[in-house]
Amino acid sequence: MKISQFVQVRNTTVHYRESNHYKKGEVVSAYGFLTPALVLATLFIVLPIIFAFTYGFTDYYLLKPNDKHFTGLENFKRMLTDEVLMQSFLNTIKFVVLVVPLQLSMALGLALIVNKRIKGVGFFRTAYFSPAVLSLVVISILWTVMLNPTSGLINEALANIGISKQPFLSSASQAMYTIVVISAWSGSGYQMMIFLAGLKNIDNQIYEAADIDGANVLQKFLYITIPSLKPITMFLVITTTIQAFKLIVQPMVMTGGGPDYSTITILQYIYEYGFRHRNVGYASAVTIMFTLFLIIVSIVIKKLFREEEAA
Structure with a gap:
């Protein structure tokens, strides 16, 4: 070598x-x-x-941790006759169905506004995003004070324009809708920033070509903006839906689950049974079923988006 x-x-x-x-x-x-x-x-x-x-398959009681016994499917059978559990589940479904489209619509609308090249747009970006960094407890307390049925700022403003004062959180027919609006307002800033990032990645030459072809604002939004944001929209729909199913802070702070169980959610129900009633076994069984339900929901949403993209 x-x-x-x-x-x-x-x-x-x-x-x-x-x-x-x-x-x-x-x-x-x-x-x-x-x-x-x-x-x-x-x-x-x-x-x-x-x-x-x-x-979840035991009768575990929190104050007697050494005295638990295997009960098989008894906890799961009990769910079928638990009216409060059914009510909490329906309330959670109602909240998700209402808040997800409302919150994402608000977020997309705000993103379109702050995407404009106008003077002072940075201030509005910060202002719209600021609720997302505040504690949900602080937001809930603030809105509870503002929505006070007798002396709240919102009702005082309504009275000044000739509208009668509303019960809002103290009404079984209005409480859930009030929480939906407050939750959508507080969370839309985060989704706004993600939508804004997606809008920035759309090539402006596509819009210029559409202008040359005579497309109006609505047509550009429907045939350029929306299709370009599909991957981001899928991500936000899944994450927002899962987060919405985990609603607990707002009803606990603002209504305590009332009035008449109209705002109690599934997570609040689990908390009540697990920590206040100390029935950890039953609360764990509800948690198992709720987790499996969330997994199924996530799979269905992904499948729907994939089928739509394939089409």
Whole structure:
């Protein structure tokens, strides 16, 4: 072997060894960074799921943790005759059906507004997004005060323009709709920013070509903007739907689930039975069924979007 070839082989071997050394170091560093997140995910996500599936088939009572017995499907059979559970489930479905289209419509509308190149648009972006960074508890308390049926700011404003004061949160027929509007307002800022990012990625030359072809504003919105935002819309529909099903803070703070169980949600029901009534076994069984329901909903939404894209 020539000296030049030997040096080349030797350098390649050294480089390979150093490369392997660096790769091993990178792997160790990667696992080091991942470990805290994995530990937290195990403690607060994986283990609770395992415990829920375990306790759901028992009569576990929180004050008697060592006195639990396997009950099979008794907890699941009990759900079929639980009227309050059925009411909470229907309330949750009603909230999701109303809030998801309303919130996404508001978000898209705001995104279209702040996407314009006008002076001071940065201020409006911040103003529209600001409710998304506020605590839901703070927002709920603020709106509870503003919607007070006797001295609230909203009712005072209505009285000044000749409209009678409304009960809002103290009315079984108005409470859920009020919570829907407040929730859509508080969450639309986050979806607005995602829609705005999608609008920025649409090539402006497409709109210019549409202008040359004589397309009006509505036609450009229907045939350019909406199709271009389909992937983002699918993502937002799925995430917003799941978040809507997890409604608990607003009704707990604003109405306590009332009046007459008109605003109690499935998560609030689980909390009530699990922590206030201390019936962890039954609450875990409800949690299992609710989790399976959410998985099915997510799969159905994805399938519907995929079929629409294929068509």
